[in-house]
Amino acid sequence: MALVVQKYGGSSVGDAARIKRVAQRIVATKKAGNDVVVIVSAMGDTTDELLDLAQQVSPVPPGRELDMLLTAGERISMALLAMAIANLGHEARSFTGSQAGVITDSTHGKARIIDVTPGRIQEAVRAGQIAIVAGFQGVSQNTKDITTLGRGGSDTTAVALAAALAADVCEIYTDVDGIFTADPRIVPAARQIPRISYEEAMEMAACGAKILHLRCVEYARRFDLPIHVRSSFSSREGTWVVSDPDTEGTEMEQPIISGVAHDRSEAKITVVGVPDKVGEAAAIFRTLANAEINIDMIVQNISAATTGRTDISFTLPAADGAAALTALKRIQEQIGFEKILFDDQIGKVSLVGAGMRSHPGVTATFFGALADAGVNIEMISTSEIRISVIVGQNEVDSAVAAAHRAFDLDADQVEAVVYGGSGR
Amino acid sequence: MALVVQKYGGSSVGDAARIKRVAQRIVATKKAGNDVVVIVSAMGDTTDELLDLAQQVSPVPPGRELDMLLTAGERISMALLAMAIANLGHEARSFTGSQAGVITDSTHGKARIIDVTPGRIQEAVRAGQIAIVAGFQGVSQNTKDITTLGRGGSDTTAVALAAALAADVCEIYTDVDGIFTADPRIVPAARQIPRISYEEAMEMAACGAKILHLRCVEYARRFDLPIHVRSSFSSREGTWVVSDPDTEGTEMEQPIISGVAHDRSEAKITVVGVPDKVGEAAAIFRTLANAEINIDMIVQNISAATTGRTDISFTLPAADGAAALTALKRIQEQIGFEKILFDDQIGKVSLVGAGMRSHPGVTATFFGALADAGVNIEMISTSEIRISVIVGQNEVDSAVAAAHRAFDLDADQVEAVVYGGSGR
Incomplete structure (x- = not known):
């Protein structure tokens, strides 16, 4: 029982x-x-x-x-x-x-x-x-x-x-029937993922996939508890989130990329002209933490030796934008930065896959696909099993579709591999 | 404070x-x-x-x-x-x-x-x-x-x-502004009662006055806690429910009757032809108690010596009628009564007043007023400070109005007493 x-x-x-x-x-x-x-x-x-x-x-x-x-x-x-x-x-x-x-x-x-x-x-x-x-x-x-x-x-x-x-x-x-390789509303050829690791599911959740929440997967991973994501409208098997998705060994090689996630809910703030001294960045992020604002990606430009100043960009939930601006303006004089830029017309597109650990060409393929689709990259952030880029909000759909296609995730392509047929 | x-x-x-x-x-x-x-x-x-x-x-x-x-x-x-x-x-x-x-x-x-x-x-x-x-x-x-x-x-x-x-x-x-001498929808001349005793408020509540619930007054009485019933739409004083409403001595003599309550939610059951033996009535009411049915008034006719049988009538919440009939039918054979009559077209009219303790003529005045109004009395029940009668449901309004008038509760009459003027 x-x-x-x-x-x-x-x-x-x-x-x-x-x-x-x-x-x-x-x-x-x-x-x-x-x-x-x-x-x-x-x-x-x-x-x-x-x-x-x-x-x-x-x-x-x-x-x-x-x-x-x-x-x-x-x-x-x-x-x-x-x-x-x-x-x-x-x-x-x-x-x-x-x-x-x-x-x-x-x-x-x-x-x-x-x-x-x-x-x-x-x-x-x-x-x-x-x-x-x-x-x-x-x-x-x-x-x-x-x-x-x-x-x-x-x-x-x-x-x-x-x-x-x-x-x-x-x-x-x-x-829905489980976790998909991408949002089917954007990529009609997206496939349901039968099994996925906790780590990948966490990265997917953190990058905007709405099905499972990050904290929930973190908890399951800590206790090695299998999660079965499935539809309440059918009795089909859904997606299993487990510690090692390959132990029940399908014959297919592990895919390099498990899925493409996207998130339109973030905004980008750039603090321009921060004096390039030890502790200034820390002061900025401590101020934001005190205001209970969760920061996602952070990029600091290489400081220009001539000016002694640098720019710091970061992303955060767009809903926290106003609070962040208020908090930052309060320390502007103390830190001595020049100005703040705010942009909520951004989107984040993320590739997630445990397979990228052993496939060094992923970044190049990803960026190549985005370039071919005419998508400009504003920020980049990576983890061992994820690459995220910030792009213009109106370019999210084409970026997701391009990445999905570039890593052979489209359903037709997979069928072609499995059945050896052509893309009918 | x-x-x-x-x-x-x-x-x-x-x-x-x-x-x-x-x-x-x-x-x-x-x-x-x-x-x-x-x-x-x-x-x-x-x-x-x-x-x-x-x-x-x-x-x-x-x-x-x-x-x-x-x-x-x-x-x-x-x-x-x-x-x-x-x-x-x-x-x-x-x-x-x-x-x-x-x-x-x-x-x-x-x-x-x-x-x-x-x-x-x-x-x-x-x-x-x-x-x-x-x-x-x-x-x-x-x-x-x-x-x-x-x-x-x-x-x-x-x-x-x-x-x-x-x-x-x-x-x-x-x-509403407090407890009234009768339901103002039935008796437009009904007056708000400034002070009333716990006992009277309990009788009023038990007899169908909707403003205060019986259990709540019982509780207040046990702890001698003053209740102030008042309107959330005005800042006027409402009705105080207290242990001794006369300690703050108005100059008026205590009225004989505090108010007239009525209740249309009861039904009457008559168990006909109950063998006149010790314990038969007890068996009937034990059965009803086991079915968690609250009985209100009970009347047992004087047993006819010739037949050795008697009728027992009682009132109960009409909503419990079906359950009571089911419970009684189950013991019909065992008890040996003849039949059960059910009537939910009844109403209860009650006079409540601590003053009736010292005024023995109350019953006569009450029944006389009902007779003058052409109202037939089906059952009677009394306590030290209350007289209740069961009448036909469509006679409730005229019975309440007649009683209210007979005990000088109508607002005009009281003004006449207080101000010595005529009933203008």
Whole structure:
């Protein structure tokens, strides 16, 4: 008997009919002989509706109260799901994040999970019940206040709880068939990836792939917990995220590139004319960190010996742009830089693939493809298994398509390889 | 500095604009130098909408899950109210029933409060914060599950918390100016009652007056906590419910009758031809108690010596009628009664007044007024300070009006007494 943790997102439980369908899937998993623990998000637009109400009473609602408000969303969906399961003749019990033992720090709106003490969930499972747990929420260790985990929080709840329960698998249900080699809306020939490593999935998530959230994959990797990303609308196998995707050895050679991710949500700030002295860059980034702004890519130009000054460019979530500019202007005099440039018309395109470790030509092929497509590169950043470039926002689509084609990821091309036929 | 507990019902916080207005009233109370603890119900129709969702996924939802679902309602209103107060520059913190220490038994849907341990509320008040507490909800002592208190639960939360905090007053805000001598929709000349005793308020509540719930007044009486029922739409004084309404001595003599209450929600069951043996009536009412049906009035006819059989009539909430009939039919053979009659076209009209203790003519005046109005009396029940009669449902209005007039409660008449003028 396996212990299966399943997570259903907001669109999977968007109305009563969908909740009943999800209930049937859960009961089917239970009937197949598994213990089942379910994590559920708020129904469809509930969170947006609650945020709208909050805006109507207060332009800047306190974080503690906003978390209290938003957690009503999962409370509704989890209770309804438990009822729908009960209506199918199986016993289900819903639990808030607090009841499920999801202990967090006190950072309202984006709390981090410190510990999971799932005693009540284990008790329910031992009693043969299906446990339904509210995603996205926890309780702070010190103040005992209700917290939310921020973006992708329900996935993180699912993986953290699965790890704490030593589950056999964490199934993340979504509205697509799994993780794709690129966004199918941009690259119609994009293929579903059957198996991918934690590292690659993390890079994909960090680079804008929306399916899995970075924190959730980090958590799964730490506990070596297999994630199965699949569609709640079909019973097809989805994408398995595992430590070593090749152990079950397909005969194909490992692809150099697993996928092409893109992200249009960042902006670029350039601090112009920073005195080239030790500690100036550190002062800039400490200021931004104090304002709780997450920096992504950083590029510092080679300092011009003649002027003694340098330019520092970095990217950040566009939504944090205004806060960053305010924070930087406050230290302009102290640091003595000349001016700040802001550009939110950028996009990030990233190649991700464990295979590039052993294939040194990747960068050249990638940049060549972009040049052929007439795409100008503004910034570059690399990791061992990823290359990211910043391009103009209106060039993102053609950059993604060009890279996808250049690394033989298009579905037709793969079929050609496997079946030896021509590109029909 | 006084500690004021305020309770706002669902219509007072029905939308963002009303929430903001309630926030202003709370802040005004705080600014006047009081510590303030607020109990709030779910916004307007939220509870009905959630019940409707529940019906869509399950015809008979489990009580535990229904409570989990419904408690989302106050979670939303209390968080929004705390935000609205924060927006006015005052610190407010919202607390669920569980966080506020409202400990109940495990009867989902109508749990009873066992204990209140308001440590977190006291802490908030000491820190100068305004505490906003979810009404209607608690946490069960044994299972630590979320419970709801059932009808009038928010009022009960308010009074219980006020008692535990040793508050100076519990203000119940509603959409009318207080408790009236009769329902103004039936008796336009009905007057607002300035002060009333716990006992009278309890009888009024038990007899269908909708303003205060019986359990809430019982609780206040036990702790001798003054309740002030008043309108959230004006700053007028409302009705004070206190232990001795006459200590602050108005010059008027205590009225014989405080008010006329009515209730159209009951039904009457008559068990015909019950063998007149010891224990048969007990068996009938034990059966109903086991089915968790609350009986109100009971009348047993004098047994006819010739037949050795008697009829037993009783009233109960019409909503429990079907369950009662089922339970009774199951014991028909065992008890040996002849048949059951069911009538839900009845109404109850009650006179309530501490003054009737010392005025023996009340019953005669009441029955005379009903006779003059052509109203037929089907059942009678009395307590020391109340007389209730069951009449046909379509005769309730005329019975209430007749009684109100007969005991000089009409506003014109009172003015005539006070001012010595004629009934102009």
